[in-house]
Amino acid sequence: MSENGTLIKVDKLTKHFPITRGIIIQREVGAVQAVDKVSFEIRKGETLGLVGESGCGKSTTGRTILQLYRPTSGKVYYGDADLTELKGEELRRMRRNMQMIFQDPYASLNPRLTVGNIVSEPLEVHSIGNARERRERVQELLRLVGLSPHMINRYPHEFSGGQRQRIGVARALALQPEFIVCDEPISALDVSIQAQVVNLLEELQETFGLTYLFIAHDLSMVRHISDRTAVMYLGKVVELATRNELYTHPLHPYTQALLSAVPIPDPSKEGKRQRIILEGDVPSPANPPKGCRFHPRCPLAIDICREVEPEWREVAPDHWVACHLV
Amino acid sequence: MAESVALDQPLDESTARKGRSPGQDAWREFRRNRIGVAGLIFIIFIILVAIFAPLMSPYGYATQNNLNSRAKPMTAYTITTDYLPNCHWAGTPLEWGCTIFFTGSDALGRDLWSRTVYGTRVSISIALVASTVSLLIGSIYGTVSGYAGGxxxxxxxxxxxxxxxxxxxxxxxxMQVYFKALARQGVREGLTGAIIELNQQMGGMLFLFIALGALNWIGMSRMARGQVLSYKNKEFIEAAHMIGASNSRIIFRHLMPNILGPLLIAETLAIPGYIFTEAVLSFIGLGVNPPTPSWGQMISEGYQGLRSNPHLVLVPGAALTILTLAFNFMGDGLRDAFDPKLRGRK
Structure with a gap:
């Protein structure tokens, strides 16, 4: 395990997107509760994996932590600073410490700029160095992510998906951040390329002591890369534990169902694997179920689950879960 | 090539191959479109004609003599001394040229060729100014609206x-009727006077500029807004927010270069409409002031004698047709080059 200092503390973070009606006078008729009262910590130098199915609010959580979306309520602390309070210039300065790697390498690079311009833009925005120094730094960054500095004058469309993702990584590293949110950085890539990018991220973490929030829906990839793993369902974090603990002793019924879906790369065992098949669909986040959000699909649900929202508590050292049955 | 160079060696900038930007790609694609290039060349030619109109017309566009009323093309007529000071071709006096009108003359004995050549000035300035005005206003308005949202x-x-x-x-x-009436009354004071004066100086084109610009920025702003909306939520815009770029930087460096292509194409394809609108307004007498020659006005003056003197309509009419076609061809070529998906099957 990494050193125990907390880098990011997320406290009851909530992000609701309003649903409006009306053409000229817009009324709020409801809200999509994308993220609802989520609390966790990210420790210095660790990788926190965040898994969950599509639409459960993983990406929104990452973006809200970085203040790309302003939270509806709740706090995000970076060290001692409360990011939700920061505005304008202060927030801009803070951005040097945290960066993001995006999911779609085809959409995350401006097609009209050269690689050199894309990677040096963070330096320009924060007025670091002069043109020549920036140019040198860009070449250094390109080497760092395994690209030839000769590619500095080329445009994004001349690169493959994996190379583009490396450019995205170089851009994120340009300001020497401590904390990087990786928003499904490999899900848009070929399987053969995924490993390369993940290895690159691991190498960079080791070299620069980076802290990652690694968002993914590929459970085995998260198992590989993360130190601790959080599981999200319908805007809530339902379970958070160290990697081995979570994968060997999942406590929440949703986590158990999720993990049972992972194929085992051994035909003799794979045949005996017990799948927990969940019934029904994920409810709409605009109108989440009362009580525990998982209860309509939970095979173990009892009366209290339908009425009372389970408390987020630490049931074993470093193992948090929100379930009445645990 | 890249593989042969050691990664840890300092880079000599001169060896880095310059990539091709999407714009350069589109230009290469455009050059392959023969009709589009022909349109572009013709437009450049017409712009040159407009700039060097005095050199390309043997007589002044307003020189008149009733003796030469409605001269037929390429026939010899008595050119009186009225014409002689202007009688030259590319600066050299023309002995023989001063006895004929290449394409005939109009009812007042004005040389039709010279008037058509000067007419390019009106059409080209309308095309350039109206499109620039509507593009500027429309794209800024639409971008701000779409980017601000909510x-x-x-x-x-x-x-x-x-x-x-x-x-x-x-x-x-x-508006045209109102200001023209004021001008006839000789209003010279205040803002109205200043506007009328400026309009007179421009041969009556100021109101056309305002009219066409005001007419067309609306559609352009909707289009710009639509483009911005389609780009605003792309991840590279989010990435720009993430590195702390300001709104103006995001708009001008990230949004504008991406949305400008389609807007430019739409604007190019709208230019024939501007030229036509000018011709229509001039035809009904609300365009440029006489004697400034405009193709629409020339057609309007000539159509009454269409049967006996068809050249009075045909010459400016042909010029109008070819120029609008050229803009259309160029616009089509540009559109195909920027958006290969829209290209027709070959």
């Missing part, structure tokens, strides 16, 4: 909807 967007777009509902062409006609 209430501001709603408000700005309702204004556009409102303007769409106002019949602008009749409004322009009224």
């Amino acid at each position: 209430r501001i967007d709603n408000f700005m777009m309702r204004i556009v909807d409102f303007l769409y509902a106002v019949p602008i062409l009749p409004l322009i006609i009224l």
Whole structure:
């Protein structure tokens, strides 16, 4: 395990997107509760994996932590600073410490700029160095992510998906951040390329002591890369534990169902694997179920689950879960 | 090539191959489109004609003599001394040229060729100014509206909807009639006087500029807004927010270069419409002031004698047709080059 200092503390973070009606006078008729009262910590130098199915609010959580979306309520602390309070210039300065790697390498690079311009833009925005120094730094960054500095004058469309993702990584590293949110950085890539990018991220973490929030829906990839793993369902974090603990002793019924879906790369065992098949669909986040959000699909649900929202508590050292049955 | 160079060696900038930008790619694609290139070349030629009109016309566009009324093309007529000071071709006096009108003359004995050549000035300035004005206003308005989003967007777009509902062409006609009446009365004071004066200086084109610009920025702003909306939520815009780029930087460095292509194409394809609108307004007498030659006005003056003197309509009519076609071909070529998906099957 990494050193125990907390880098990011997320406290009851909530992000609701309003649903409006009306053409000229817009009324709020409801809200999509994308993220609802989520609390966790990210420790210095660790990788926190965040898994969950599509639409459960993983990406929104990452973006809200970085203040790309302003939270509806709740706090995000970076060290001692409360990011939700920061505005304008202060927030801009803070951005040097945290960066993001995006999911779609085809959409995350401006097609009209050269690689050199894309990677040096963070330096320009924060007025670091002069043109020549920036140019040198860009070449250094390109080497760092395994690209030839000769590619500095080329445009994004001349690169493959994996190379583009490396450019995205170089851009994120340009300001020497401590904390990087990786928003499904490999899900848009070929399987053969995924490993390369993940290895690159691991190498960079080791070299620069980076802290990652690694968002993914590929459970085995998260198992590989993360130190601790959080599981999200319908805007809530339902379970958070160290990697081995979570994968060997999942406590929440949703986590158990999720993990049972992972194929085992051994035909003799794979045949005996017990799948927990969940019934029904994920409810709409605009109108989440009362009580525990998982209860309509939970095979173990009892009366209290339908009425009372389970408390987020630490049931074993470093193992948090929100379930009445645990 | 890249593989042969050691990664840890300092880079000599000169060996780094320059990539091709999407714009350069589009230009290469455009050059392959023969009709589009022909259109572009013709437009450049017409712009040169407009700039060097005095060198390309043997007589002045306003020189007149009733003896030469409605001269047939290429026939010899008595050129009186009125014409002689202007009688030259590319600066050298023309002995023989001063006895004929290449394409005939109009009812007042003015050389039709010279008038057609000077007419390019009106058409080209309308094309360039009206398109620039509507592109500038429309793209800025639409970009701001789309980028701001929410209430501001709603408000700005309702204004556009409102303007769409106002019949602008009749409004322009009224405005023209009003200012022309004032000009006839000789109003010289205040803002109105200044506007009329400026309009006179420009041969009556100021109101055309205003009219066409006001008529067309609306559609352009809607289009710009649509483009911005389609790009605004792309991840590279989010990435720009993430590195702390300012709004103006995001708009001008990330949004504008991406949305400008389609807007430019739409604007190029709208230019024939501007030229036609000018011709229509001049045809009904609300365009440029006489004696400034405009193709629409020339057609209007010539069509009464269409049967006996068809050249009075055919010459400016042909010029108008070819120029609008050239803009259309160029616009089509540009569109195909920028958006290969729209290209017709070959």
